[in-house]
Amino acid sequence: EEYLVESGGGLVQPGRALRLSCATSGFTFVDFAMHWVRQVPGKGPQWVSSINWNGDSTAYADSVKGRFTISRDNAKSSLYLQMNSLRPEDTAFYYCAKAPNWGNAPYYFDSWGQGIQVTVSS
């Protein structure tokens, strides 16, 4: 069975930074693109960022471009999201998600983590 476990969330003041991690197991991490998706309760999910299998191609939603950086460590089967200059509108539940392909083109997600709350507030 595939497992994705997020960590690193919490309460942070506007303008500060936070780094999310996603530890994975149960599949060959290096074979798949990975994504971050966020969701505000009662709303539909919103795609945030994606990274291809080896990390040399990334993509970002316009709302986070220039502030967030996605990365991965294939040796540790882990995914990361460095979030800088956080804003109140970044408050959401953040999920890491696996796409059953290796490139970072738009795709569907066949495995999701349990998610982690990020709250940006003074």
Added chain:
Amino acid sequence: EIVLTQSPGSLSLSPGERATLSCRASRGVSSDYLAWYQQKPGQSPKLLIYGASTRATGIPDRFSGSGSSKDFTLTISRLEPEDFAVYFCQQYGLAPLTFGQGTRLEIK
């Protein structure tokens, strides 16, 4: 970006009944790159359907997807108690990938 509009916003039905959920795209979704997810309270979304009509691994055949271009439908043929949840559609034919706002399926 492609905006996905789901209808109805909520649906009240009884176990055993048939549920029909709609997802309309603001422009045609290329190659029918549309997926459906189920989300229960406190849980992450679960993939049900991809490619508009292909069931994901382990999904019961009471779930079916249909449609093309701008109009897609998720049908649950006979509702089981565990099917009452929120359902989202997602397009992945054009960057950025986008989700609908969801349909809440409630027990009547």
